[in-house]
Structure formats: structure tokens, C-alpha cells
Amino acid sequence: MKYFTALTSLLLLTHCSTRQLEPSIKPLNSPTESLLQAISIVDENTTWISGHDATFVLTKDGGESWELFNHPTGDSLQFRDIHGFNNEKAVLMTAGSGPLSKIFTFTTPDQWEENFVMQDSLGFLDCIDFWDDQRGIAYGDAIDNYPYILLTDNGGKSWNRADSTNMPEAGKDEGGFAASGTCVTTGENGKAWIATGAGGNCRFLITEDYGQSWKEVDSPLVSGDAAGNTSVSFVGDLGVVTGGDLMITDDYTDNCAFSSDGGTTWNLSGQPQTVGAFYGSAITQVDGQTFAFACGPKGLDYTSDMGQTWMTLDTLNYWALSMKEDFGFASGTNGKILRISLQP
Template identity: 50%
Template sequence: MLKTLLNQLLMVAFLWLISCNQPQSPSVTSTTLDSNTNRLMQAISIVDENIAWISGHRATFIQTTDGGMSWKAYGYDQIDSLQFRDIHAFDDKNAVLMSAGPGSMSRILLVNLDSGFTETYVMPHEEGFLNTIEFWDDQNGLAFGDSFNGELFVLKTTDGGTNWDRIDPSLLPPAGKGEGGFAASGTCISTRPGGKAWIGTGAGGNARVLYTEDYGDSWNESQVPIITGDAAGIASINMATDLVGVIAGGDLAISDQYTDNVAITQDGGKNWTLTSQPQTKGAFYGSDVIPWKDGYFLISSGPKGIDYSFDLGKTFSNLDTLNYWAVNMHEAGFGYAAGTEGKVIKLEIVDY
């Protein structure tokens, strides 16, 4: 009997040693921050480990220069009803703001925290509606808006946002009826070095990815398995590399069910494959994906919460169940999520 007990103890010790040597999966922690605002915040731009900007409604944006420990709030008093649904920051002083809305409510502004605001684009078309902006570098960028008159609407800047010109619609595929984007998280466009860019579309029964590899001089398209509908499609697209990326969205009218709303590409956006079912129901408004260790970290946010995955969507874990419109990650393994009532949290990947 003593021998049997000894063998059992040795087996327990052996299994314990094995479990200690087995690498544990990474996880994500979140820390609630004091954003210094109660506005709906819905676009995030991270400059580095210390500097980040977040924009939102009532012409409000906030900035941190100490890694999220403290935030300062700013506003555009000339038109305090603007909805700053996207922002691209260059450094701790300079950023480009985009407001969304019908006609002239869609605007692009340069902001310098020392000298103030400069409006550089006001939508001249009553049917127009801007959704997002994105930059390759400090000079070259794109803006994407809803289509009208059967033509897609894409703007381009080559001088840091001072001037914007519409890309000739004949260079783009014809627009689907009611096709546009969702000005939900400022992530309808993803850019990569060398002139590569991807645009995710939706609405009106449309959902596809538009792709350029020459700074918008020519475009291709790919179909996606995301749910379509009047208020459905791609709300967010992000590329971790030239080949690997994610699209997320869903049907904004379906908040209590699962739909086909997250897909990945591993060939540069030519083909897209649905992930497994996320933990969170309803639509996702924001997403991001970054290389992490020997794989990738994928995260999506929406009115019902935040899900993340370390295996490109084969499995998902839930991080939060509150309403977050936007999420943005830095390649160093940290990021921010923002949403209703000024909610801002800091995310950090933890490796065990």
C-alpha cells in the first residue's frame, strides 16, 4: 500500500512539473481610464507608447501624452455640433480630424494644439457623407465617403491633408446601390507601406473590399462572406501585414443574435474566410489585428462588448460587455478602446 501511495505521489509531482513547463496562453488586461469627457468617443489614433488621440461627438477630442494616465479634452467651438468620427495624429501637436454627416457636416480639419484649427475640406455635395480617413505617412492619405450618382467617393491628399482631390470615379469599380461605409470607428480604410490600401464597404445590400497598390491610381475588388443588408456589411478593416488582415461588421439592426460578421484574409485581401463565431452578439464597429510573437492578435469591439483572439479567429475570448465603438492596438502590445459616455480603457497583452 505504501508503494502504491508513493507511486501516486510521484505521478502527481510529475504531472505538476509538466504543467509548470507548459507555456500558458497569453491574455489581455484592461484598465479603466479617466478620459475627462462624457462624449461618445469613436476613433483612436496611437502615435507611440505615450501619445494617443481619441475623437468623438460634439466636436470633442482628447489627448494623452503619458500613456493614458491623464487626458486633456479639446473642442472646436466654431461648430460644436460636428461629429469627429475619425482622427489621424502625426505627433503630440498635429492631427487631422474628420467630421461625418450629410453634406457640409462632413469636413476635414487640420489641428495644431498651438495655432488652432484649419478647415481644409467641406463636402460640396448634398448627397455626400464622409466615413473615414487614413494616411500612409505624414503627406499621403485617403478619405472615403458614401457613394452617390452610381459612383464611389474617395478623396486623396499628397500634402498632409492641406488639400484634397477626388479620385476619378472611373478608376474605381461602379458603386452598388446605396453602397458606402459606416462612420463608426474610423477604420473603413487600412493602409500599408508602398501605396497599398484596402477599403471595406457596406450598406444597401453591399459588402466588398476595394484594394489599391499604387496610392489609389488603380483599384481591384474582392467579395467577402460578411452579412449584407440595408444597414449591414463591413464596418472595419485592418491589415497586420501585406497579406494578413481582418474585416468586421455585421447588421446594425441585429443586436441580439450572431451573424457572419468577422472574416480574415491571408493573401492580401483577395480572399476572405469567416472566423468562428465570436462570443459577443450583434455587430462589431471596430477591429484591429497586429503581429504578436509567432502569430497574431485580433480584437473587435461593438455595442455589446469586446472579443479577442490569438489564433486568427479560430477561438474567441470576451474581454468586456460594455459599449465600445472603437479599438486600436500598437504593435508593442498595448492599445485603447473607446465608446459611449466617454468610456476609455487601456488594453495590454500579457504573456505568461
């Protein structure tokens, strides 16, 4: 009897400790109508989101309220990516041809430092990320037959192009899609993944030593002049890549794949419910359960079984996604901000 009671208690405890989670969404009040296309979650309270019209926003209370910021020179800048260090400081990247591609450091309430300006007229920055508060990476369209990779080791104050000696050559017209701020993502112990596309190219550039050397891995997603990988996200060795053909808006293409070995191999997922290309991706693990999300102009989908089946969360136009354990955000056109929560 004592054994039976103890066993029953153990089974109940095990059952209660395994929460079956489902995502829920909540539209938030946004202080802008500008396109918001890059998200940086610092912690459960602090998140930065950047976008067009020289605009970016900051929450310090988990999305309940947002502060609006603009660059003082006007609304011509497009903040295609952002990385927040805390609730006072962030690095912002603008995209555009030549000198329109820039990197800034911003400190509240209104302190700006211009840290990098693209000098090559053919240059175009696509995204940035950081390993820690000092070491960071930026990626842009290929120049001089090699991938364009910038590195910083002082928190973004200065940037230098990575040595091309230890990286594969670039494909013709290869680059990234500056749509979601997630064509490059960093991981633990110096790992980083770059998702490339355009010009018929579609592959990954992978480093395990903070960008000092690189290897290439093929991607199974569709390739083409305006196709390929758009976004890559990892949690540990589990990764998701999204993309597609940006010219095909009302049909399905091979636009999502998963990796379980740190990006060495990739397998196409089942067909999502949302049509068209995906711009953003995110992947997270909570209580041993894995959830991946993909968003684009036609909507927001999620999977809880590594892409075997998909469900639609929303059908509005979203460009960017970010998840941190059991919560995250999506953002898009008309200043939309959506909070995503994983709940029992």
C-alpha cells in the first residue's frame, strides 16, 4: 500500500511537471505606424524593435507600454536591424546602397554615435548580431567575390571586415535579405550562422570561432534571383531556416527547413499553412518542448513538431520574429507589434 501510494504520487508529480504548452497572441498598442522589421529581446521586461522612417521603439515592461525614438536627421534612414544591450543602450543598423548602410550606437534618452559608414558604393548591409556585450557581427551583400562580414570586439564602437582567407568565395550576386534582422544569428562558444540568398544562391556560412574562419553548408530551400534563405534561428543545436521566392506571393515553395545537428544537415519541413515567402523565424524550447515560428506578408505560422505540421496564428503582415523561452514578439507593417506567449 505504501509502495502504491508513493508510485501514484510520483506519477502525478511527473504528469503535473510536464505542461503541454500552446502559443497565444496579443496585439499590443504601438506608438508608430512605420514598418517595424527587427526585434531584440533583452529580458522579460526589455525589448527593442526597429524599422523604417528612422524609427525604433523600446519597452521596459514586457510590451505593456512603448517609448518612441527617431534619429535626429529625419526619416530617410531604415533601421533594418537592432541589438539591445540593456534598457538604455542599443546598436542600430541601417540598410541601403553605399553610405546609406550605417551602424550607430544609441544611448537613451538621445545620445548617438555613428560607428560605421559603408564606403563601397556596391555595399549593402543586411543584419547584425552580438555574441556578448563586446563581440558582434554584421553581414552584407558580397563585395570583391567574397562574403561581406564585419566584426567588432568593442561593443560596436568600431568594425573591421573579416579576413577572406578563411572563408569560401561568394556566389554571383549573393547576399542576404534585410527583412527581419535574422539573416545572421549568433550562438554559444563563438558559433554563428549566416543565411544567404539572391542571385541563385542559397546556403549557410557557419563559424565556430567568432568569425575568424567559415565553412559553407547547402540549404534545401528554393533558390532564384529573389529567392533563398531569409532568416535563421537556433536554440542549442536545433535550428530553423525560412525563406522562399519573394516573387511568388500566392503559392507554396520550399521555404522552411530544420536542423538538429547545429546546421551541418538540413531537412525540408512539411508545408506551412501560410502561402508566399517567410521573412522571419524563431525557435525556442520550454519544458522539453520545441516550438518554431515563421512569418511573412501573408501571416504567422507555428509548429510544435519540428515542421511536420503547421498551424496559423495570424493572417496579417509580419516581417520579424523573436522568442526568448516562453514569450516573444512579432512585428510588421503599420507599426504592428504582437506578443506571443507559450502557456499551458
